[in-house]
Amino acid sequence: MDDLLRVGVISSTHGLKGEVKVFPTTDDATRFKSLKNVTMDTGxxxxxxxxxxxxxxxxxxxxxxxxxxxxxEVEKYKGKDLLIERDQAVALGPDENFIFELIGLRVVLEDGTEFGTLTDVIKTGANDVYEVKTKEGKEVLLPAIKQCVLGVDLEEGTVTVHIMDGLLD
Incomplete structure (x- = not known):
């Protein structure tokens, strides 16, 4: 299932002719206009x-x-995920990654010191926030901005960060 990406979740039916309401889990819901097919995970x-x-x-x-x-025909599929093949995904820009690729990466400080593991990405209006579980077991929130997140290396499995003043207080 690594080659499938979730683009939405069926939330309810719509009307009587088999339409469904989908909560989009993609950054750009208009991308559904260009999709011809999706795969539903039926469980x-x-x-x-x-x-x-x-x-x-x-x-x-x-x-x-x-x-x-x-x-x-569609009622029984409420709550089911809609997936696409990875090659159908929108092209990412520089310094952009899919969230599923970030979860589980090691977080290291700019001097190479192990800091923790990235456990979640929280979407906010201004910028994403990385939730990191430190080696000591504490949860820390780091803004996903250039001043804090210095780089992501998927091959190495690391996120390099700079801890800005006040973030750990």
């Missing part, structure tokens, strides 16, 4: 679905799949 396997229609309502995406024509 017991994967189901390939062809997207027939895309609409937007508030913070949700409303999808119509070719495979479903009634509310009764």
């Amino acid at each position: 017991s396997g994967h189901m390939n679905l062809e997207i027939q229609g895309v609409k937007f309502f508030k913070n949700m995406v409303i999808l119509k799949f070719k495979e479903f024509d009634s509310i009764n």
Whole structure:
């Protein structure tokens, strides 16, 4: 499943003709317009679905799949993940990474000292925040800004950080 990326979660049905409301887990919900297919994780396997229609309502995406024509056919898939192949993912810019690639990386200080492990990425309005569990077991929040996060090396499995004054107080 490493080659599949989650782009949304079915939250509920919409109407009677088999449409579903999807909570997007991608930074850009409009990307659903360019998707032709998605894979649904049914819990017991994967189901390939062809997207027939895309609409937007508030913070949700409303999808119509070719495979479903009634509310009764889609009701049982509430809460299921919608996935895409990694090669369908949007191109990342420089200094951008998928969150799943960051979770579990070792966090080291700029002098190479081991600091902890990146356990989560919290999305905020201004910038992401990295949740780090230190070697001592404390949880520390570090802003994902250039002054604090100096570099990410996926091959080495490290995030190099500079601890700014006041962050550990």
